[in-house]
Amino acid sequence: MSNQKVDYQPPITERNRSQIIIGIDFGATFTAAAYAVASDGMRKVKVLSQWPKSFARPIKGFPKQPKIETVGYYNQYLNMVGWSESEDEVISYAGYPRPGIQKIEEFRYHIAPLKDANLESPPLPPGKTIEGVMVDFLSHVRQSILSQLPDASDLSLDASHISHRYFITIPASWDEDARSKLRSMAIEAGFRVRSETDFALVTGTEAALFQADFDDSSSFQVGDNILVADCGGHLVEMVTYEVKSKNPLRLAKCTGLSVEAAGASAISSCFHNIVREKIKKMKLVNRPPRVYAKCRDFFRSEVIPQFGNPDYPPPAFLDLKRAGDFWCDVGIELEFPEADIEEGCMWFTKEEMLSCFDPSVNQILGMIEEQFCAIKLQQKTLKSCLLVGGSLVNPYISSRVNSCLSLHEIKVIQSDTNLTCVKGTVLAGMRDVYD
Template identity: 25%
Template sequence: MASESVLEEHRIVVGLDYGTTYSGSAHGDTSQKSLENIKTIRRWPGKERRDEDKCPSDIAYAADGIYRWGYLIQPGQARLTWAKLDLDEDNFYENQEALPEDYVDLQDPFAETPAPAPTEDEFPMAEGMRHNPLNKSPVDVVADYLTALYDVIMANLRKSKGENLINRMAIDWVMTVPAVWSEKAQALTKEAASRAGIGQREKDRLFLLSEPEAAAVYAISDLYHRDNRLRNNPDMLKVGDTFVLCDAGGGTVDLISYRVGQLQPSLGLSEVAVGSGAKCGSTFIDRNFLKLVRKRIGEDRFNLLCKKQDGMVLNKMISEFEGVKRSFGPSNLPGSINYLPMHGFANDSAAGIVEGQFEVTHDDLKECFDPIMDQIIGLIQGQINAVCDTGSIPKYVFLVGGFGESDYLLNRVAAHKFDKSGQIQIINPDDAWSAVSRGAVLRGLEGSLVTNRRCRRNYGTRINTTFDPTIHHEEDAFYSTDTGMKMARNQVSWIVEKGADTDSNTRFKLKCGTTFQKGEKLRRGATLVASDLDIAPHSYRDKSVHDLCFLMADLSMVPESEFDAVNINGQACLSAEFTIEMAFESAEIKFQLYFKDNCYGQVKTTFH
């Protein structure tokens, strides 16, 4: 995206932050690249009286297929929440394209691929919140929501710039995804966006950008460009300083650490350590609350609560809890009590049900919050340790995202004494909730401000190699029919190792060779595998190693005269050596096919 973002013409850039709980969008154009000229959408269908930076990511389906979304959903109406997280669940396979019938894996055509274990639905009982009467797939659901969001964004652009101009002008869409997103989830996100029409007009383009990178670009740019007097403040970041960015959202919490490479003439950052994160956003406080309610009132009444009035009672309760959750902080004194609507249930003081309301004490809220706080602090600690291991102590922790505006989270992090660094100053920038979408626009306008990134996992391929009894297991041994040598299958050759420096100008190469018969259209594939371990294992049988995607190299358009003639067992055949090049961008991997120094385009990718 670095080279592609150097815009040769006047273009509009739209930042799109599709979140687990709320979604937002901002836009700017290449004629005015300053922060002040980046505008966020603040008027949403169904929300007429109050401006908001974001709109709920909920969608509500009727039996006839018609759906409402965002603020248009009636209070208490059954809905599908947290749909974004479904894109990264291993139990959804119906959207994955089947491998081609003539699939031949170059590494090991006889290896068996273990079937992934199904994942259990964490909240099958909360039907009112996970209402999917049409049994739509995650990609279908997200595409439906993004279609509605796309229409609103385009309507806003036409209103502010004029329909004729919008119809003529190209738009770059920069869509953000969690840094912890799997490659499959990245691909599914892009597929859903494309189905919604995003980036599909002539000359329009669609890019993916990691959420913490977008937030970091905004946070630092905002810090320096809103008030130039801050540049001489000794407490401000200087070239060579490091900082940690924590993007706490509804579903995920992403962390990334940067070193400031330059401040003038433009911002330049480089990743200091491998980023980290987890699914521990604010929705998991909601889940803890549901567990608390179920524990307090018992299984039978909880099941009734989930079903009562088609989930309306539960949804009203969760809606009210959202306000309690946002306001929870130091101002809430021990002993304070909040009351949430729970209509239709008899009084039960032991269960906390009083006059159609459910009591939530200060200690109850701490029970919902603290496990998530501990997890987030642990993630921040891990990033700080990684930075300190490079010989630098982070100067700040920037806390952004919707959940990042929580006073309780802010105070817990600010009061914590981190190992190796002690207490670190926490900065919660202005407009922290919209930092991701604004940063995505800046990224699209100015090009990549991150000069290098750290690879988050190991990538490689299965290979057969000469057997070594000190390394290999006998069960992997076989004898080559060509050479008679003892070989070992189910081994891995790592192309990129975790922590390696990557940027969009660096290419990592997977070299492949094959033979084929004359008259055969050359299509060959390789399975890319991955491991998250800090030190990559040699064996494909290691539990950390998993199949990531199947790469199909199609050289069928190359004339036979370009290939080398070989003789195999007395039969005239052809041979080819080609290369699949990997380029790492902020939130996706690009694969290109090369044969004899000629590029034959993108490699078809099928994720497992």
Template identity: 20%
Template sequence: MALPNRKVYTGNSRRLLLAFDIGTTFSGISYSILDPGTVPEIRPVTRYPSQEQVGGDSKIPTVIYYDAMGKSCAIGAETLKEGIETDAEENGWNIARWFKLHLRPKKPAAAGRPNPNEPELPPLPPNKTVEQVLTDFMRYLRECAKIYIAETHGDRLWASLEGDIMYVLTHPNGWEGQQQAQMRRAAVCAGLTPNGEEANERITFVTEGEASLHFCISNGLAVSQTDTGVLIVDAGGGTIDITAYRKLSQQTFEEISVPSCHFQGGAYVTMRAEKHFKNLLAGSRFFHDVDVLTSRFDRNTKHVFRREDEPHHIQFASHRERDAALNIRGGRLTLAGRDVAAFFQPSIDAIVQAIKDQRAAAHFPIKSVFLVGGFSASNWLCDKVRRAIEPLGVAVSRPDSHVNKAVSNGAVSFYLDSAVSSRVSRFTYGVECQTLYRPSIPQHLSRAHLVETCTATGRCMLSRCFSTILPKNERVSEMKEYRCDYSYILSSATPVGVTSYEILSYNGTSLSPTFVDDEPSNFPTTCVVHADLSVVPPELCYSPTTGRPYYMVKFDVVLLFGLTELKAQVAYRDCNGTERRSAAKVVYEGP
């Protein structure tokens, strides 16, 4: 499954690349064995413990059962065993399902925030955090990869590569650095890599939208012409990730609008069905069967639904059970087709509106849409989206097969091929700062109470100002640098040590935010950059107002926003005026 011009691997030694697609409802693993001088191939893991009889292209449920002590009893493919629900009920196990969505951004205006009118997510098991559940699941995925690769390629190969595996972890478009940091911590706890710099080097992140683009192009799909754009709609179990791209050359693409993320995946169809069952059966002797009905709807009815005018029957109880008032006969609940359609409708509406929004915001006209992801396998969903979008002059396509491997295979392709050369900034990024107070400016005068006098220089400085580093909706190449100049004013030449700086992300409507106090809730902290300034030489200066000497430490915080993960450095001038660089650490606050 190589791109036409995929390059040979140029490393000095053989290495293993693993990609984990931890989906809301199902997960998958893909990998590539990198041999120097050969063109890498992408392979999916198609066989899992407890699922050996399933054919190729299989995925496993993103589900864990825990006992009362918090120990995992069944995980992944093991949860498909016959009678597992009965075992769980008899032994008092707690289930963790759809747990990935508990990692979603919590900020009020974060991209991809859930709709407050939607049903609530299933809670995590008692005394379990989402990081702990992720840790258990990642440890299981690594073990599955080990067993499959050892059986397929030999024990010796795995043994020779397992100490230096590179990992690609996928996540929805709406997730940011904080979610990446939580996933990295879980990966370290799961034993994927040691902590520290090695974890940063060996764990890479990619959005599900970008992974899906790589899947499409590595499978030979006609993605786009160079003068128009294409939308990749990754309809998964939890989120709908929509990303717009334009082809720049045979192998290179760029984002042409801010990617979007909507919590309207297939799991939300099931949650709406569950809410319907609870309302329907409330107060009846069948209420305790809601879980069975929901499970069978999720596994069967949802996938075969095609027509609004046909009823669907869900067998959930003994054939002797009946209640005409509840449409239950022979232990089967009859569900009207229009009710099933209603469960789908919010998700369909979200996809259609998101496509329209992306077309309006994109820098180039969009002429084609590709539907990938497990939820897009629904013919009802695909047909409804096609009917709404194709009259707009946009072709809607769906790959014939392997849509449920789009993200894991695409994640490997992302690492190998790096087809996206530029991305669009999600927010306006910047820092809170001070500026010279000028009472002639009305906005300054109205903030006179925020003025402070600098002891060393004697100047009046206005605080609570915002300095933009990167505007929203700007196309950013992978290696383009964005700088923010800083200075420390000191009374002596004592070197400055490690200092921290907050990077803010403005998510309001202003095109040029200037003051943080205008909309304080719209300037959340994205991350904190820790920089060691002990190497920066202080510069002797004299106050223009008092004439007294002071020292200034000047430096730039250099940020790279064009990668899938924010990187930072510190730039400064040495005593000879030559620019030097030192590493800076990007740290994200806890959830």
């Protein structure tokens, strides 16, 4: 984080002196949290990193910490587990849930899916609902956050006067009904929500701008129109803001929201369908031994972070006919040429990989064009674009998006794509405290 001075620093009053501002970036695929003490000002935002070990297993290509996967693990007693110090409580050494443990993914997205989304609810434990899983997850996140905060004595605060205020990110596309649901679930999860000041909601696009302004206050000025492209794991959201003031930062939307389910999850879903079709061609009576799981992990840990790099994939080790192809070691000794399995590897062509990425990338580029045209119709100038979101870790997506922006002569502002929103959420909360 930048060490530059913050121009706007109102005096600290007795009312807010002992407030701890906690920001939670509650993503559909990953969650992170950070905090700051009001009396310290905006220069000391600290990201939390001591999450339970079973929720912080290292995944190649993804940060080991401070983010955790937005997933829930349930045991046979319908209790959400995995929030202890036992690294082996939930996940085996191979990275799979242990017998009797059920992993629930993608539950947050189901609270407010896009209207045209054709989603199947993830398999749930008996008697559990999506809302119930959300409450369980938020409850454990809250408890884990509190366990990571330093003691009042370490913060030079009076413990009897400390108050916590939570600011949590939501998609810009969420309507009031979805926001109300989240507040209700937060109360059930143990958050103290006496008013919106105790548990406030901040869109990810706004949080990103707060952090970008803090990182480099010269990146945009009053009157500038800034396109924010939030390329998350599920949703890609874009909206253009006009900067109304800088100290404090005030924003006003000047375009409608562009939103598509075009993140890494959609790309992965296309790949999973290809894998399923190959497995069908194996025509095995018994279920193939973890072929699908191995391919899924390979795509997430290797392809998503590296596809588009000139040095990936490395040269094929079988023959020149496979040059440029991708392979996943599925651990099968038998040959299944009809399923593209040779020498224990399932093979994928570059064309197959492009068929996974290009639909989402083309949607993202279309959204940029939509925002550009909306600004042009207002006879305004789009000066810059702030890029954030985990999907931009992929070189292919990042390269094509940057090329599109370059064609329109739009300056790219790129902060820490993984932690911009969680830091910015705290800064948004600090502004609220000082108002």
